[in-house]
Amino acid sequence: MxxxxxxxxxxxxxxxxxxxxxxxxxxxxxxxxxxxxxxxxxxxxxxxxxxxxxxxxxxxxxxxxxxxxxxxxxxxxxxxxxxxxxxxxxxxxxxxxxxxxxxxxxxxxxxxxxxxxxxxxxxxxxxxxxxxxxxxxxxxxxxFDPKDFERRKAHHRPFFRPISLHPRISRALVNLTKAREEILDPFMGAGGILMEAGLIGLKVYGVDIKPEMVEGARLNLEHFGVKDYELRLGDATKLEELFPDKKFEAVATDPPYGTSATLAGRARDELYRKALRSIYNVLEDGGRLAIAFPTSFDGEAEAEKVGFKLVGKYYQRVHKSLERYFYVFEK
Known part of the structure; x- marks a missing residue:
């Protein structure tokens, strides 16, 4: 015991x-x-x-x-x-x-x-x-020494973006997918989730629509010793085009929460809906998705419309203007 x-x-x-x-x-x-x-x-x-x-x-x-x-x-x-x-x-x-x-x-x-x-x-x-x-x-x-996670927080990375999940939470999202070998993050940003996945031995795949994020994530992964990765410039709503012959074991991601001005000109909720559909299409049967959405978006209902089954849902208040749920879905 x-x-x-x-x-x-x-x-x-x-x-x-x-x-x-x-x-x-x-x-x-x-x-x-x-x-x-x-x-x-x-x-x-x-x-x-x-x-x-x-x-x-x-x-x-x-x-x-x-x-x-x-x-x-x-x-x-x-x-x-x-x-x-x-x-x-x-x-x-x-x-x-x-x-x-x-x-x-x-x-x-x-x-x-x-x-x-x-x-x-x-x-x-x-x-x-x-x-x-x-x-x-x-x-x-x-x-589990907190210092091991603290040293990978956003301000300690060579490519710095202040909006990033705490490494402990990123690690938990990866683990909640039950990934054994690989994981995809279609909104990888600076690569925080991919770093945690790579450090526990998973092959990591990342996608971002901004070239500077793809290069920045690469810098961060290399800095922390993650070597088994594949990063692509592309659209999280068109994953089938980016990976035409690939089905993923697991997906973990933290989509942007901002206005359309920070979402490549697209309305936030519509971006989320299209991304959920695209993730579903590239996920293996029985595979899991761990994802964060602001509470103003009904992630559970929208994911179920696509075909996902809810496995877990966890509330977090970040500050007065951001409350979110972490969801775990299964295909």
Whole structure:
């Protein structure tokens, strides 16, 4: 059994991202306690869990308890898979029911009593205790360092455009498509979604109607070490012409939200409708589309008219003039 802590800013989207990755690896979510997920999965899931964008960490779940006393008793009975030195660290969630102030010391004493050495500054193994409706203890395997995503934000790229999804969200959109090998972004802009897809080993295809965006995306992909890409200058409403003999496994994209002046002279809603139709035509049967639309556009209804089936829908308020939904559709 594994545990995983998701981030709290888009929790439903984060949970569904985990679910999608587990479906690729033969696992499932076995339970949830606030932002803490219990995963019925094994090491086969690590490859896909390592792709996650909206998660904090994951590891091996060793103990689940309904009291401090029960947790400490179970800690005495189990074999702790600790390498080298260790430290106990507590995560007190918003729904924590227990007083865990002294728990790191008490649990640390139990583990130390089994012959393991404590190192509070640079431990080899981090023992994590989560406090929610229940208490959980485990060994951390992977921490998703926010700095890894922050360094790929728009202002750190060689080709800079201020309007761009956060890299964590871009990564989540890619994962929600359940792509295994490749992905298309027909409104690639500066290439933020393609960067995240390429960094997890997917072949990436990008389209933009502006030549400067195609060249800029190329600069960004190369800068961050993404080599397996194919970029084309073209129209997102005419993908069948750009890829006449190609069907894509998955599509993830963030279309422009601006006025017609910023949309190559076309009305926004009509652009969205035509793009949805074109994406549907180049997507494999069973393939997924992850896409963002402002709330003023009924993405669900328009996608269903084309033939898509809604899989997920997540609301985000960016600022007072922009509220949007992230959608996941399946063909």
């Amino acid at each position: 594994l545990y995983l802590e998701i981030l709290g800013n888009l929790p439903e989207m984060a949970r569904d991202e985990v679910k999608a990755m587990l479906e690729l690896s033969g696992g499932e979510i076995a339970g949830q306690d606030y932002l803490f997920l219990k995963l019925d999965a094994d090491k086969r899931a690590f490859h896909y869990l390592n792709r996650l964008g909206l998660s904090h960490e994951y590891g091996e779940l060793l103990i689940e308890a309904n009291s401090l006393e029960e947790l400490l008793e179970k800690a005495k009975e189990i074999e702790w898979p600790i390498s080298g030195t260790f430290k106990v660290d507590t995560e007190t969630m918003a729904n924590c029911k227990y007083n865990v102030i002294d728990l790191p010391r008490k649990l640390g004493a139990v583990i130390h009593g089994k012959g393991f050495r404590v190192n509070l500054s640079k431990p080899d193994t981090l023992v994590r205790v989560y406090c929610g409706e229940k208490l959980y203890a485990g060994i951390r395997y992977r921490f």
